[in-house]
Amino acid sequence: MTSHLDIPDASSMAADDEPAYDTTWQGDVRAGVRQVRDLDSLPLLPAERAAAQAAATRHKVRIPKAYLDLIDWSDPADPIRLQVIPSPDELAEQEGELDDPIADHAFSPVPRLTHRHADRVLLFATYQCAVYCRFCFRKESLTSIGRGFSREALEPAFAYIEAHREIREVILTGGDPLSLPDKALVEIRARIEAVAHVRLLRIHTRVPVALPSRVTSGLVRSLQGRLMVTVVTHFNHAREITPATEEACRALRQGGFVLLNQSVLLKGVNDTVEVLEELCRELMYRLGIKPYYLHHGDLARGMAHRRTTIAEGRALVSALRARLSGICNPVYVLDLPDGGGKVPLGPCYVEAQDGDAWRIRGQDGELRTYTELVGDP
Numbered sequence: 001m002t003s004h005l006d007i008p009d010a011s012s013m014a015a016d017d018e019p020a021y022d023t024t025w026q027g028d029v030r031a032g033v034r035q036v037r038d039l040d041s042l043p044l045l046p047a048e049r050a051a052a053q054a055a056a057t058r059h060k061v062r063i064p065k066a067y068l069d070l071i072d073w074s075d076p077a078d079p080i081r082l083q084v085i086p087s088p089d090e091l092a093e094q095e096g097e098l099d100d101p102i103a104d105h106a107f108s109p110v111p112r113l114t115h116r117h118a119d120r121v122l123l124f125a126t127y128q129c130a131v132y133c134r135f136c137f138r139k140e141s142l143t144s145i146g147r148g149f150s151r152e153a154l155e156p157a158f159a160y161i162e163a164h165r166e167i168r169e170v171i172l173t174g175g176d177p178l179s180l181p182d183k184a185l186v187e188i189r190a191r192i193e194a195v196a197h198v199r200l201l202r203i204h205t206r207v208p209v210a211l212p213s214r215v216t217s218g219l220v221r222s223l224q225g226r227l228m229v230t231v232v233t234h235f236n237h238a239r240e241i242t243p244a245t246e247e248a249c250r251a252l253r254q255g256g257f258v259l260l261n262q263s264v265l266l267k268g269v270n271d272t273v274e275v276l277e278e279l280c281r282e283l284m285y286r287l288g289i290k291p292y293y294l295h296h297g298d299l300a301r302g303m304a305h306r307r308t309t310i311a312e313g314r315a316l317v318s319a320l321r322a323r324l325s326g327i328c329n330p331v332y333v334l335d336l337p338d339g340g341g342k343v344p345l346g347p348c349y350v351e352a353q354d355g356d357a358w359r360i361r362g363q364d365g366e367l368r369t370y371t372e373l374v375g376d377p
């Protein structure tokens with residue numbers, strides 16, 4: 001058995017060893033945008049096409065047909081379009097933007113693994129994705145070709161996980177782990193499962209959003225085993241929620257996985273209370289996915305046009321907190337650039353402390369005093 005299951009970038013994600021009876025998702029990949037010249041087939045104005053092609057030099061393009069079909073081409077500000085069609089604004093890099101905005105590399109003791117928090121590691125099983133998001137914070141890591149999955153490449157990471165007994169969660173991220181063939185997923189899961197101190201496997205993926213047909217019964221089975229599995233999806237707008245994504249998420253839930261979602265706050269895409277409110281409600285009520293994080297835009301290169309200010313973000317989440325139930329509310333976080341980790345940015349209701357008296361703003365906006373009463377030490 002050969003160990004290389006790399007998926008060549010310029011062709012499709014369809015591996016030859018995929019069963020012939022299940023070809024829907026391969027078709028979705030093939031009929032989508034797979035390389036820069038496929039942008040020619042999109043209903044763009046000539047000037048828009050030239051701009052998109054120029055911008056595509058800075059970050060790979062790939063858009064499955066299922067996601068492409070969600071774009072309303074009559075609207076230049078369509079929230080799906082803005083996430084995947086290259087824009088010339090990406091070429092306008094700002095002083096202070098970073099190649100590695102959340103310091104993945106500084107905390108990488110062995111290739112393809114980042115260990116910043118004692119109990120959990122990121123494992124980069126592949127550096128390829130089903131869809132390339134223009135705002136990706138790892139886009140510099142994803143640019144080099146040929147960094148698909150191979151058993152040898154992951155061996156040092158597996159050995160590291162085995163040797164570090166404090167690791168309880170292994171987070172498959174990248175790259176998109178669900179862009180790998182089932183066979184590769186089974187192999188990776190088996191290796192992680194064999195490590196007794198690991199308790200939970202986390203899959204960070206945009207596949208249920210951008211390529212829901214890939215969520216087959218075979219894929220679900222390939223993740224089932226000894227470990228608790230959490231699938232963390234990445235929906236940014238309620239328009240991404242369709243009958244197909246609903247079906248994919250139902251399959252994942254019925255497979256026994258815990259579903260969470262992280263979104264990125266993106267100017268022009270989802271930076272209004274109405275859009276975020278609808279997104280969070282539909283995630284929870286329609287897909288059964290708990291909104292987990294709302295990420296403040298990080299300092300990825302060429303993304304100034306998609307970043308909001310922190311003040312804007314805080315105003316949005318304060319409004320959300322008042323409108324949404326507890327389970328529908330995500331935590332608004334910033335992943336600090338120097339590896340400081342993810343820290344909540346608000347809302348904060350504590351206004352002042354005077355001894356054991358705390359001045360705290362209620363959800364109705366009124367300031368109240370809470371006086372601490374604790375037993376003697």
Ligand SMILES: *Cc1c(COP(=O)(O)O)cnc(C)c1O
Pocket residue numbers: 102114115116117120121122171342
């Ligand atoms: C985001 C991240 C995690 C996961 O953090 P949670 O807050 O548990 O979701 C783990 N390690 C690294 C390096 C990360 O960037």
Ligand code: SF4
Pocket residue numbers: 128129130131132133135136137138139174175176205206
């Ligand atoms: S799917 Fe995730 S890793 Fe891949 S391009 Fe999008 S944001 Fe980046």
